[in-house]
Amino acid sequence: MNTVEEPTDAMTASFSAAPYEVSDPWGATTARGLNPMDLSNILSGMPLPAIYTTAFDLARPEGGKISVSALNKILSVSGLPPSTVDKILNIVVPPTRSRITKGECSVTLALVAMAQKNMDLSIENLTAHREDLPIPHLPGLESIDFGSTSESALYSASPAIPRHAHPVHVGSTVSDPWRSSTYSTLKGSGGYPPAPSYLASPPMTSAELPQSADPEATRKEMYQWFLNLDTIRISFAPEKEGIFLFKHVNYIVESKNRQTTVVRRYSDFWWMLEVLSKRFPFRILPNLPPKRLGVADEAFLERRLRGLTRFMNALVRHPVLRSDPLVVSFLTEPVELALWRKDVVISTDDEFTTRLPISESLAKQVPMTLDLELESVKKRLPSSIEYYRNMVNVLDRIQKRAEANAADYTRFSLSMSALADCERKCHIEDCYNCGQLSQGYGKISAHFNKTANLVEDQARATQTGMVESLKRHRDLLVSVKELLQRRDQSREGNVAEMLKKRIANNETKLKALRASAATAAAAAASANSASGDSTAAGIYDAQIEKVVNNIHSDRAELRVQEQRAVLMQHTLWMEITYYHKSHAQIATMYQTFVHEQMKTSQSLFDNWKSLSPIVHDMPMEVNGFN
Incomplete structure (x- = not known):
């Protein structure tokens, strides 16, 4: 009897909860119930050929797992018949699973190699030959298109800005685009804050809005302004560093506009935030993903990577923090930050120290109702944060259900393709209609496979687009809440x-x-002292x-x-x-999401529409099957 887990309430999960810890999309039998053997550890510790790692990495793993559709694309270049591919998938991937680990992918490739050598396909046989497994032959592996929707696609191109030197004087006054003209500012402070993309960036101040009289020209200028904003992209460095038991992950930090690439540790991000919190106590400071004690698994590292990406892009969007010399140095200094810190003096004085004295007119710029506005925001924030947490969890579940749908479309496609091979020859030698049915099976299989790819691309676009956008705004709300808490605790x-x-x-x-x-x-005086x-x-x-x-x-x-x-x-x-x-970015966020949904729906409609004449041409007359 299959075991059934207690359903978890994803609606009450915290905003930092793992995206892969959301309750099962189908709310049904667990994979462990259908497949009690832990396949991910069968080849653990074995020296495997490089093609095992190459294939897994090319399939664009997220959280240490790849999708069934991506696995099917790998198997499609193996040259094995559909029935064999279907058998391998049924051995490795339970029906309720839409993603597999690297260990399970290695087992799959080992079974592929065994099938190519005409060996018996079973876990028992694989275990018996784990010391002398053949090498899988996968021609054209690197030419496989695993989908176009990714964070690299969001890292959209814009006119390149030539690399130039950045003079850094850590601890000096920072330029503030919001300051009155009576303030002293640094030369060349630049414009409004950069943002991760035109899809998730704050609006301009009134002084920076395009001034064209033509509304259409204004829209084009604003669109181009969004395109020119900076984007910070973070990825894992290929190799870990450190001694045997104390290895740590390094991160490659790329700035699109600055055209710089640096390598940083998680502790470097933490140190920078500590310094910024002392220098800018009354600014909206983004949050870092939490530390982890003990060994960090791949799912945790993937969540941390996304959190660091949101953190850095929030910094470069902020009109003041983006220009701080420490942030600039963090993005541009090519040397290890620990070495760089030894050669510079880092000021932790708050920003107000460098802005005194002030203009008498500055106080008049602050509205009299500011305290009331802050209290109003403070009252709304807890509920807004909770709603955004719920929305993130719900949309993440929707995304995972779409991913599970894509996996099932892939399974259906494989079974139908295997069926086409199985029923290619009828028991009646001169039967024409059975051959037509078999050809129809193959065409239907191809369309179901295309559907699987479209649905998986949509799920990936939802994860990297809408889900991350919701998390960015949720993080902003949390940062504002913490700012108001610092204000209340200030002395x-x-x-x-x-x-x-x-x-x-x-x-x-x-x-x-x-x-x-x-x-x-x-x-x-009255005593008239003689001594005085x-x-x-x-x-x-x-x-x-x-x-x-x-x-x-x-x-x-x-x-x-x-x-x-x-x-x-x-x-x-x-x-x-x-x-x-x-808040202006919210409209753009939903516009982009709706556009992606419409695009996928249109592609799915076109796919089914092109399949319609094929199924109508399949033989359906009873007399044709005599």
Whole structure:
């Protein structure tokens, strides 16, 4: 009897939950129930030929797994008949599974090699020959098209910007596109923040919007502006580094606009965020994917890779953070960041230190209703975050069901192709209609296989497009929530209140000291001391001078704190404005998703439409089967 797992509630999963931990799309029997043997470990530890790794890597694994449709494309170049391919898939891949691990892929290729040598196809026979397995022959493997929808496709081309040197002065003032014209800014600060693509980028400020009078020209200019935004692409480095038990993964970080490629560790991302959090406490700081204790599996590493990609693209989209010298250095310094850090002095002073003094008109720019607006946003954020988490989980389940559909279309195609071979010859030698049916089976099989490819491309487009876009906006909401929490926990206002109380106490003390000094001076004058001793008056003078100096110092510090308070309010206003304007990307996100759905639906319609005359031409007269 097949075992049935308890259904999990994907709607309550956290936003950092593994995309591969969503409950089974069919909510039915588990793969373990149908296939109790763990095939992924049969060839574990065996020295396998390079073609095993090459085939798996070409199939574009995600989370350490490849789809059944991708596996079928590999098997299609093996030269084996459809019935044999179908038998191999049935041995390795349970009907409820739409993806397989690298170990299971290796077992599949080993069975292919055995079939090519006319060996008996069974797990028992494979286990017996695991020491002397033949090498699979897969001509044309590298020419297989495993689909066009991927993150590399989203890494769309735009006019290349020549590589040039980036002067870096870490800890210096950063240019802020939102600052008033009275501010001092760095030269060549550039425009509005880059973004990962025109499909997921914040809108421009009013000063940067295209100014053409023609609405059509304005739309074209805005479209081109989106295309020219930067994109950060992150991928795994080919080799791990470190000693035997302490190897770590390196990441290749590519900037499209800067035309730079650097290698970074996860700890480098973590260190950069720590420094940025000290320098920009009141900015929207993106979140890093969590650390992991112990051995990280491939699914975890894939989730971390996507999280790091979202993190870096959020940084280069931000109007201020994108121009920070530390971020620029992170993207451009070719040497190891740990070595680079030894040669530079990293400033952790907050950004307000470099922006004082401020213009008197700056406070007038902040709306009087800012605190009310911030409280309104603060109240809505928890619910919005939870809704986005649910939407991510639901759409991820939809994507996995589409992937499972693609796998089933592939299985149906293989079975039908095998059926065409099986029934090619009728028991009646001169039967014409059975031959026609067999040809029809082959054509139907080809159309089902095309359907599988279309549905799988759609599932992949949903994962890399809509699901990632939803996660980007969810991450933005979480970052805004954390910003408002830092604002509530800030002691900036407490310092000013403490200074005011201390100044008031010192002024009271000063009045008392001056009164006492006057009384002592009067008493000394009336006594008409012959020695002219003024010791008491001198003591009062020293105390008065000390209190006066404290008052002046505290008043100067209070002015600084008041200016910092204005800067904090202005920064919060700019950040909440940036957050608000970022909602403009939501429309583009859904427009792109709907366009992809329409495109897939049209392709599916065309595929079924082209199959219609074929099935109508298949023989259906009873008298034809005499």
